[in-house]
Amino acid sequence: MTAYWAESAYVDGRLAERVLLDIEGGRFANVRPDSPTGDAHILRGVTLPGFANAHSHVFHRALRGRAQGPGSFWTWREQMYGVAAALTPDGYLALARATYAEMALAGYTCVGEFHYVHHGPDGAPYDDRNAMSAALAQAAADAGIRLTLLDTCYLAGGIGEPLSPVQRRFSDGDADTWAARAADFRADPERIRLGAAIHSVRAVPRKEIPTIVAWAAERNAPLHAHLSEQPQENDACRAAYQRTPTQLLAEAGALGDRTTAVHATYVDKSDFPLLAAGFGCFCPTTERDLADGIGPARGLADAGVALTLGSDGQSVIDPFEEMRGLELDERLLSQRRGNFAVGDLLAAAGAAGHACLGWPDAGRIAVGARADLVTISPDSPRLAGIADPLAAAVFAGTAADVSNVIVDGQRIVSAGRHLSIDVANALNAAIEAVTQ
């Protein structure tokens, strides 16, 4: 049993003071506000539940600051494919390890990796056909955070279009082969869980979708899909199928309470009820970086969709930026302020994010829950003078203000440093290897 004492902590939807936290077997055994410190480890400042990064393409970290020239989402995608083409299992491991460690520094205790770089550069499987999945699992273990491996089915270069050469390594050929390979990966229910992803209605033909849906249902596993990130996807889907991407997924049985629609930037209002049982993952920093636009976050939430957040393209790794981005981009759209309460934004990055990744027992500081803790330094000039530490964190906090991170009871970040990885050096080396 390990004990921590938090100066203040976010418990049951409100800030509690002087909270004694006993941890046993990686879970909270006791959560006691208004307690003396005893001999517990002291966490100064405000302590929050761990953040879930519900949508990550980890290798995009190599593109940060590199692909900012004129163009669109589609020209950016060509640059991204350049990095995808350079990945090897070892290179993927090194890049993912360093990037997951950067996520740990920022307060992410769990990541959902939307993983589709499955095979060798020419499309031929590796000897271990899950070598790339194994690299991600090892990377998360090394960085100390939990992983939901969202094994992604990617079969086509567009609706009715063949794969481009670089896309060949993403494809298993058909959904049955994808399903067999994905089923073959050995997860670790305590730290690494398995989910499924339909890359998009662009990359998975309609007839293949039910196989992926059934695979996820058999395992009671999360099912994610990129949805209406760009107007072109909507146009192509309507032209091919006379339906919106949302309608297509709904008819294929892909929308339910284990489903996360990622982006949903251009979903139609009439689609909202179809998505209401599940999750909607917004990626504000990426959607701004990629010039995607601003999705209908408030509208989806009003329809019942549980919003979650992801760092996606890694142009920024900062859960605080994502939380306030959800609210601030809605302001740009609506010219109204206060669209989401602070608690809603914390839930999106916390409990809802973990739930959409298949960890309903994380993201809360409560007896029985997984013992994830993120402490924000009380010394930051950015947060000074703000009476409400929760509003301070959400509206003014940054990754740089995270001092301490605990995952499943294990401390992985202390005094703002990762305890086992020199993150900047690891990133430098890993990115150099894939951008030569």
Next chain:
Amino acid sequence: MTAYWAESAYVDGRLAERVLLDIEGGRFANVRPDSPTGDAHILRGVTLPGFANAHSHVFHRALRGRAQGPGSFWTWREQMYGVAAALTPDGYLALARATYAEMALAGYTCVGEFHYVHHGPDGAPYDDRNAMSAALAQAAADAGIRLTLLDTCYLAGGIGEPLSPVQRRFSDGDADTWAARAADFRADPERIRLGAAIHSVRAVPRKEIPTIVAWAAERNAPLHAHLSEQPQENDACRAAYQRTPTQLLAEAGALGDRTTAVHATYVDKSDFPLLAAGFGCFCPTTERDLADGIGPARGLADAGVALTLGSDGQSVIDPFEEMRGLELDERLLSQRRGNFAVGDLLAAAGAAGHACLGWPDAGRIAVGARADLVTISPDSPRLAGIADPLAAAVFAGTAADVSNVIVDGQRIVSAGRHLSIDVANALNAAIEAVTQ
């Protein structure tokens, strides 16, 4: 003579390596790339010219994280007025000192303060009728950054509307009285310069504007004005004057090469040529926070307007966020990427920003220019793995990554700490005093 040696530095629009910088009398006496270190002070990482914060309402710092509930710009303004009502010369000094010190930590070496809290709470002048201006000058001197005091004329509560009670302390009654008071303030040409501001066409009747214009012209001083921040301003101006706010200012002679139009969020395309000779100050973090919307930055720049940047409402104090905000918000508007080159964004925060505040000799690392330097730590995980340090700074840097700041040859920030002010504690104390 003091010598610094920068590992790399932004000189003449490009990155130079191993740059020896001799400083004499607060200016660069030599700028020599490819030099040995000698016995110079070493600046590790990338060193940029100082940033200019072209639009600041310093007391809004007390509102950070406090006024985020439902509403609009206009309901937020009521909360802002609550703080304005609580200011005293001593309280203003303490809050401005701490906030300018936070700006220094972020790399701002100069601030343009759009200052209109001139008088006592009931509107009666203080014994020293420039007591509030003097507080700002003292605050900037204490924090170590230069100040352009934009003495702001504020006479009405709206077009044809009386002042509200809290607005009385903003008003000098008429522009002649404003001009006499403003002229009476003793600046310090080396550190504190004086400029004029027309608060807006809402707060200054048309007939009073030429007096302010003449005052600024006599002194060859900067002239700033809030312009079309909200659609309501446009509507009210058209209703009262049958003109856009830009047309009104143009006819009053207020638009020229010393003029900065602040926000310009809702300027009409037909207004662009009228603004072309001057500056346009965007405040991306504030315009997002206040739900203002996204202004036509690229369109104005194409028309010839020199863009600059300001932290305005202080919801964030981070020049890197402002720089990339200009580009990223344009992406949300246009669905195109790469609207501004990295050099354009650095110029907006650097040389152009200083120029619009009346310091044309600052914002560049060049012989004869003011010796302002901002060094970004090479150890930040946020910036790791990015080949181009300029793109890294602009697209991934944060205030937390600034390690060293020099203003007019004086080092004010070292190892990320302000050398004379405990910034977080100063902010805590100053804000507590005005929010009781």
